[in-house]
Amino acid sequence: MTVPGFARTVPHAVAGPRSVTILGATGSVGLSTVDLIKREPQRYRVEAVSANRNALALAKIAREVGARVAVVADPQSYGELKEALAGTGIAAAAGVDAVDEAALYPADWVMAAIAGSVGLRPTMAAIERGATVALANKECLVCAGSLFMRAAAKAGATVLPVDSEHNAVFQALGGSRREDLRRIILTASGGPFRTWTAEAIKAATPEQALRHPNWVMGPKITIDSATMMNKGLELIEAHHLFALPPDEIDVLVHPQSVVHGLVEFRDGSVVAQMGPADMRVPIAHCLAWPERIDGPVARLDLAALGQLTFEEADSMRFPALALARQAMRTGGAAPTVLNAADEVAVAEFIAGRISFPAIAALVEATLEAAAARGLLADPASIDAALGVDHIARSLARDLLLNNAVKAS
Ligand SMILES: NC(=O)c1ccc[n+]([C@@H]2O[C@H](COP(=O)([O-])OP(=O)(O)OC[C@H]3O[C@@H](n4cnc5c(N)ncnc54)[C@H](OP(=O)(O)O)[C@@H]3O)[C@@H](O)[C@H]2O)c1
Structure with missing residues (x-):
């Protein structure tokens, strides 16, 4: 492959x-x-x-x-x-x-x-x-x-x-040999609630969650950034894209969104890709690949930035990240269910019908319900994957209708 x-x-x-x-x-x-x-x-x-x-x-x-x-x-x-x-x-x-x-x-x-x-x-x-x-x-x-x-x-x-993180890893790998790789690290901005207390996060509104500190993106991915589900989905994306086991993919919170991804090699070298937080950078890389074109974005000024900081992700305040990691380890259709439940939950949250913490709660409950029904076998075709997606959406909606997940 x-x-x-x-x-x-x-x-x-x-x-x-x-x-x-x-x-x-x-x-x-x-x-x-x-x-x-x-x-x-x-x-x-x-x-x-x-x-x-x-x-x-x-x-x-x-x-x-x-x-x-x-x-x-x-x-x-x-x-x-x-x-x-x-x-x-x-x-x-x-x-x-x-x-x-x-x-x-x-x-x-x-x-x-x-x-x-x-x-x-x-x-x-x-x-x-x-x-x-x-x-x-x-x-x-x-x-x-x-x-x-x-x-x-x-x-x-x-x-x-x-995706800027995967594009960064792609660039940082630079054609190296698989056996020389120790791990990859995807960075996360931490979203708008990075510094908020668990109590404050509980009351977060769609308007607050849609205000991403660094990136301008569509609504679904912006809410996913606030819950950190986006980083969870990216773990699974990296697992397949680079054919890496879960243990070789890490996440690091980096609020400045300048370093997008890092690759650690067995000799201890760590190669990072940096760039402005503008999707036109990774898109330009793909559009011109294997060449390069002029990018229209303002050039990176590290001296003006002064500091780049890194911290561990907090899975207590952002449980969606741990749910996604678990789904990646479970494999099969668990990530398919995770994604479907998240799409339902995010739409409900944006519509003002469920609270911010209910997003992760609904995803977790849907995964449990799907596992109990034996729905987590690896989909053998796109139709099968879409079938699981469909059932998982119904399960998620039923859980809400039956008040099995607290909406507020
Ligand atoms: N935005 C980012 O910076 C970013 C970064 C990395 C990865 N991604 C990923 O890239 C994808 C797109 O994200 P986005 O933020 O660009 O989304 P977006 O702004 O919401 O745009 C979605 C696009 O898909 C079309 N679309 C929506 N539903 C459709 C349907 N049922 N059938 C056909 N087309 C449909 C929309 O058309 P209408 O305009 O007619 O609705 C629109 O052109 C997502 O998977 C996201 O996770 C995004």
Whole structure:
């Protein structure tokens, strides 16, 4: 299996513009990708762009980057998209299957930036045709990591990590030999509640949780940063991406978000990757890989920063991290259940229906309920993984309906 970052033959850069598709183009990662592409139009030719229902924003992007096709997942948004693209020559399509088909367009490079487990199918479609996939959608590896990495190896697809921590590890590995690695360390900002007491965290509101100190991101991942579930999902992502056992993946809280990931080698060397807290840095790395392009972000000024600090993560105040680590160790479908329950819990929290601590409590209760029903066997296909995802969501909703988990 080809593992990103370890010694391998790096392909020569392709002559001519790189053809790209952006799945989830209207989101936070998608817009950063569009921004980079617009700055280097001669380097990129855009095949397809997709969104869920944000038709007007998608049509604007499609026009700006000269895409061949724009696709919305929600069929009700089709009319709006078609009208907004009238006279441009850009094809419009709608529906879940059309999003999968967008991934099949002959782009060499696909940005997988749909949020949530709905991104599994289109991302797998891109992997199975052997594309270079810039993977932002961590749910692919969390929900069906073994399947994805096996499919990538079989199809000769290249998986490039977009998540800043995994991208940092990818860069820090620098083509080293697997046997020389001791461990990797993913850094975490600690989120908005890093310094809050357990008592204060209990009363945290969605508005407070959505105010991330360092990163501008979509709502789901921002709440996950506040609970530290995001770091937990990233542990599982790293476990599959780099084919590492759980004991060789650590987390360190680093409030400045300058060091994104570190690799410790057996001779005691620790190689870290640093950069501004702007997703355009890792996205630019993936977009140009194996070359580099000019990044538009302000350069890192370490003297102005003065200090970089590190501390252990506190799993008492942030139990989601320990739940994710346990799910990684359990393996099978435990991470799939963890992710599904978390998606339900975060949506409920944002809607104001459950409290902040209830997010981790609901995830834990759903994992217990799934284990009791014998649902944790390793999913044998994407359909099986999505089946577990579906059941786990129902379990989580039932637990809330039956008041088995305290909402407040
Ligand atoms: N944001 C970051 O800095 C960051 C960093 C690392 C990793 N990631 C990961 O990258 C992924 C995207 O995150 P994000 O923050 O960019 O999310 P986001 O801002 O919420 O954007 C999500 C994108 O997915 C589309 N989408 C949502 N539901 C869909 C559906 N049912 N079918 C098809 N498309 C759908 C959205 O379209 P609409 O606009 O129409 O809703 C939008 O284009 C997540 O897996 C996240 O964990 C994000």
